[in-house]
Structures are given as C-alpha cells and as structure tokens.
Amino acid sequence: MTTVGSIRGDFPTLAEWRHFNCGGMAPMPKSVGAELLRVPTEVIAHGPNRLLMHEEEFLGIETARENLARFLGADADEIAFTLQFSTAVNIVVEGFGWKEGDHFIVTDQEHPALLIPLMNAARRFGLTYSRIPIAEDPEEMLASFDELWTDRTRLVAVSHVTTDSGTRLPVKEMTQRAHDRGAKVLYDGAHSVGQFALDLHDLNCDFYTLVGYKWLLGPYPSAALYIRRDQLDEIEVTWSGSRATKGGSVTMGTEDIEWIDGARRFEYGGQTFSYHTGMVEGMKYVEALGIDNVERHARDLTTLFHQGLADIPQATVMSPKNPVEATGICSVKLSNLSGVDFSKALRERWNVVQRPSLWGTSVRFSLACFIEEENVNELVGYIATLAREGA
Ligand SMILES: Cc1ncc(COP(=O)(O)O)c(C=O)c1O
Structure with a gap:
C-alpha cells in the first residue's frame, strides 16, 4: 500500500x-493533469461530436458527481458543481428568501469568498450580522454563538476549518443549536474536504460549499455545493438557463418552468466539465491514500x-x-x-x-x-x- x-x-x-x-x-x-486533458485531447483529435451528443459517460460528470457525493456522505442529487467557490455561496445567499431585518452569524476569521457575498446580501436586503470570535476552546465559541443569537437569526455561515489558523469549528453542535432555533447553517468546507472524513448527512447541515484545488489536489478553479435534499426547493433559483428545467423550448412561458429535480438545476448551462472531473480525480487520489x-x-x-x-x-x-x-x-x-x-x-x-x-x-x-x-x-x-x- x-x-x-x-x-x-x-x-x-x-x-x-x-x-x-x-x-x-x-x-x-499527474493523474489530475491527465483527467483535465482527457476530453480536450479527444476533441482535438476527433472533434466535439461526443460532446455535442451530450454523452454523459464520455464527460464523466455524473460518475464524478456520484463519487464526490459518496466521499462527502451525501447523495448525488444534492451536489451541484460550480465554476467557483463564490458561485456556490451566491446560489445559497442570493436565493435564501431574506426579509429586511433578518440576521446572520459569521466568525471574525472568514475568507472574503464567503464574507463578501454575505456582506453584499446584507446591503441589498437590509440584513444585520454578528461575528463570533474564533477561539481555541470550542466551548468559548459556542458561548459566543449563544450570546450573539437574536430572534431574527436565520443563517449561520462559517468556516468548518478557518483559513488562517486552521481551527476546526464545533459544527455538529452549531448545527444542532441553529436547527433547534429554526435557523439554517452554511459551512465553508474549503479546508475540511480532503483533510478529514466528512459525513454531511450525519452533520445534517443545510448547505456546504467546497473547492477542489486545495486539499482535494484538484485543478483551479473547481468547486461544488451541497444542498440537503429537503432544502432544494427552499432556495430560490436566481440564475437559470437551458439545462435548469425539465422541459423547455423556444416557445415556453413562465408557467412552463419546472426545475429539474436535483441540485443540478443550479448548474443551468454549459459546464467546465474537465475541471469538475479533474477535482474528483484529485478526490480519488486522496481516497486511495x-x-x-x-x-x-x-x-x-x-x-x-x-x-x-x-x-x-x-x-x-x-x-x-x-x-x-x-x-x-x-x-x-x-x-x-x-x-x-x-x-x-x-x-x-x-x-x-x-x-x-x-x-x-x-x-x-x-x-x-x-x-x-x-x-x-x-x-x-x-x-x-x-x-x-x-x-
Ligand atoms: C476558507 C476559504 N474559503 C473559500 C476559499 C475560496 O476562495 P476563492 O474564491 O478564491 O476560490 C478559500 C481560498 O483560499 C478559503 O481559504
């Protein structure tokens, strides 16, 4: 071995x-590099026919989705591949259905890729927010969490592992406390996925965002979003396109919009598929170790x-x-x-x-x-x- x-x-x-x-x-x-080049190499040699025919097996996206879901302790229909990490964050934050005066909680060590979409939402929708100070003692962080809670808190959006100090947050307890009070949780998994085993169903978080180019050893940029199945219809689709709906034609009207069942509705258009499968190739490398x-x-x-x-x-x-x-x-x-x-x-x-x-x-x-x-x-x-x- x-x-x-x-x-x-x-x-x-x-x-x-x-x-x-x-x-x-x-x-x-090297295996990630080979996967990144696999489809373009075929297209250069034989043209884009297999791409134009939407041969899913040729692209390998659905197999990659299943593999990533298994690695995360999730189901494939709860995973959307996204171009960037912040795309994943924006899907949740912009589609959250905020009401003016709602409140969210972050920490004092969030990366701008999570923080800026939240601050933008705060400005656009008139939200308030609080920052939990990161501490080495998880009990201290949970005490701040309780202290900062308001009756308008609707979302907790924090890193699972912080970007600078690498502190692992007590996300299991946070999820429980947030759910007991009727709020939702969004975790930034940029530094957790690939560092240690995850079971998102067991964690029971509502949303989880990740990147492929760090601990998963995949290409830059590559990212994904997990949405727990029962949250799929709770997030309003704010960006859509030709691949987001079940049917769809040039004559369709508003009444014909019916989103496809899984998180794939948020992918909505052409994909940077080699980056998605490249990310999962990196995941397979980590999994083999x-x-x-x-x-x-x-x-x-x-x-x-x-x-x-x-x-x-x-x-x-x-x-x-x-x-x-x-x-x-x-x-x-x-x-x-x-x-x-x-x-x-x-x-x-x-x-x-x-x-x-x-x-x-x-x-x-x-x-x-x-x-x-x-x-x-x-x-x-x-x-x-x-x-x-x-x-
Ligand atoms: C905690 C955290 N979240 C998210 C990201 C993703 O950032 P970017 O939007 O630059 O891909 C990073 C990258 O360093 C990070 O450290």
Missing part, C-alpha cells in the same frame, strides 16, 4: 519547490512542527495545539519579522511556498499528504535561521 508522504514522485513540481501551500493552491498529481491516513499524517507532522518551533523563542504558533481543533494548517508568527517579510524570505531563499496570513502578521503553512518529516525538519531549520538573522 502507498504510504502517505512517500508519494512525492506523483507531483513533479516538488522537485523544484518546497510546497507548504496546499491550503492556497495544491500541486496537482485513505482519508484517515491523510488526517493522521497531518496530525503527526503538526506535532513535529510544533515541537521544532518550541525551540525558537521568536516563534509563536497562531493555530490550535489541541488535536481536536488542530488541522494540517499551522500559522506561525516571528517576533522579528512581519508576515510578509517572513513569507518572502522563505520563498526567495529556500523555494518554500506558503503565504502570509490574511492579517499580514504571520505565515500560514499547510502540512499535506505529500510532505515528509524531513521536509518539516528542514522548514524548522529555515525558520530558526530567519529568527536568528532576520530576512
């Missing part, structure tokens, strides 16, 4: 770069990283240390360098790919399945050098 960490040959770019930015954009394994092995590997590397950093007095870990909240994302602050200078020096001096935190103070490292212990030890050495000498 393949050992997680010993698969570096599948990622040609690792010969050139020390890659710690899976949480930004992952390097692609074993998602629990991937999670365990990240946990081991995180422990090793924290231990190494503990010997660097200028370094502070800005991510949870408790294994229940910790993930493969680890942000580090150096007291002698800004996040931007720290990031630049690592990239320029040692080809280490990572990114400064969105707040500019620290650097975010992603400890993914293709990273080995020796890579982490090397990284600690570089950080120690910068702590001693500056950039």
Whole structure:
C-alpha cells in the first residue's frame, strides 16, 4: 500500500519547490493533469461530436458527481458543481428568501469568498450580522454563538476549518443549536474536504460549499455545493438557463418552468466539465491514500512542527495545539519579522511556498499528504535561521 508522504514522485513540481501551500493552491498529481486533458485531447483529435451528443459517460460528470457525493456522505442529487467557490455561496445567499431585518452569524476569521457575498446580501436586503470570535476552546465559541443569537437569526455561515489558523469549528453542535432555533447553517468546507472524513448527512447541515484545488489536489478553479435534499426547493433559483428545467423550448412561458429535480438545476448551462472531473480525480487520489491516513499524517507532522518551533523563542504558533481543533494548517508568527517579510524570505531563499496570513502578521503553512518529516525538519531549520538573522 502507498504510504502517505512517500508519494512525492506523483507531483513533479516538488522537485523544484518546497510546497507548504496546499491550503492556497495544491500541486496537482499527474493523474489530475491527465483527467483535465482527457476530453480536450479527444476533441482535438476527433472533434466535439461526443460532446455535442451530450454523452454523459464520455464527460464523466455524473460518475464524478456520484463519487464526490459518496466521499462527502451525501447523495448525488444534492451536489451541484460550480465554476467557483463564490458561485456556490451566491446560489445559497442570493436565493435564501431574506426579509429586511433578518440576521446572520459569521466568525471574525472568514475568507472574503464567503464574507463578501454575505456582506453584499446584507446591503441589498437590509440584513444585520454578528461575528463570533474564533477561539481555541470550542466551548468559548459556542458561548459566543449563544450570546450573539437574536430572534431574527436565520443563517449561520462559517468556516468548518478557518483559513488562517486552521481551527476546526464545533459544527455538529452549531448545527444542532441553529436547527433547534429554526435557523439554517452554511459551512465553508474549503479546508475540511480532503483533510478529514466528512459525513454531511450525519452533520445534517443545510448547505456546504467546497473547492477542489486545495486539499482535494484538484485543478483551479473547481468547486461544488451541497444542498440537503429537503432544502432544494427552499432556495430560490436566481440564475437559470437551458439545462435548469425539465422541459423547455423556444416557445415556453413562465408557467412552463419546472426545475429539474436535483441540485443540478443550479448548474443551468454549459459546464467546465474537465475541471469538475479533474477535482474528483484529485478526490480519488486522496481516497486511495485513505482519508484517515491523510488526517493522521497531518496530525503527526503538526506535532513535529510544533515541537521544532518550541525551540525558537521568536516563534509563536497562531493555530490550535489541541488535536481536536488542530488541522494540517499551522500559522506561525516571528517576533522579528512581519508576515510578509517572513513569507518572502522563505520563498526567495529556500523555494518554500506558503503565504502570509490574511492579517499580514504571520505565515500560514499547510502540512499535506505529500510532505515528509524531513521536509518539516528542514522548514524548522529555515525558520530558526530567519529568527536568528532576520530576512
Ligand atoms: C476558507 C476559504 N474559503 C473559500 C476559499 C475560496 O476562495 P476563492 O474564491 O478564491 O476560490 C478559500 C481560498 O483560499 C478559503 O481559504
């Protein structure tokens, strides 16, 4: 069986770069590249006939949808592939049926890809909102959650795993509390899908959005939306097109609109199909490694990283240390360098790919399945050098 960490040959770019930015954009394994090129290669050689005939098996989209749904603990008709992550967010947020004065809850560490569609909705529909402070202790976050609740709260829209600190939120409890009070939940799964096993039916969330180009090792951009089956008709279709309805003709009128049954109604037009199947090819790669092995590997590397950093007095870990909240994302602050200078020096001096935190103070490292212990030890050495000498 393949050992997680010993698969570096599948990622040609690792010969050139020390890659710690899976949480930004992952390097692609060769199999994903091959899937991306499969249909265009056939079209170049033989023309687009099979595409024009809508041969689903040729495109592989429906099989990909089933595979992704199984991986997420969902059903295929609850999955819509989307061009971008924010497309998935906008489908829910714009079709939510807000009333002026409604309230939603986010955290104080949301990525703009989730936050901006929500802020736009707040402006357009006259909504109010509150931000839960991210804390290492889940009980503290749940206490803020209860405190910020109002009788107009209708949606909780938060990261399952936050983008900078990589904190895992207590989503099971949040879902329960929101549902008990008649509200819905939308989780941003950009950093959870591919990091650890998910069972969306068990989580019972209403909506879940994800990207393919991070922990799923797929292409950029690629994304998907999960809508729990009983929520499909609750979300108003705001954008539609030739593939959204059951019938449809050049003479159709408003009375003829009947949306197709599943979440595919939100795809509504021509698709970037190679990106969808490429994303699922990445998912298959992760699945073959074993998602629990991937999670365990990240946990081991995180422990090793924290231990190494503990010997660097200028370094502070800005991510949870408790294994229940910790993930493969680890942000580090150096007291002698800004996040931007720290990031630049690592990239320029040692080809280490990572990114400064969105707040500019620290650097975010992603400890993914293709990273080995020796890579982490090397990284600690570089950080120690910068702590001693500056950039
Ligand atoms: C938490 C989170 N959500 C969503 C996204 C997707 O962002 P984009 O719209 O740039 O694909 C990212 C990307 O970094 C992210 O970190």
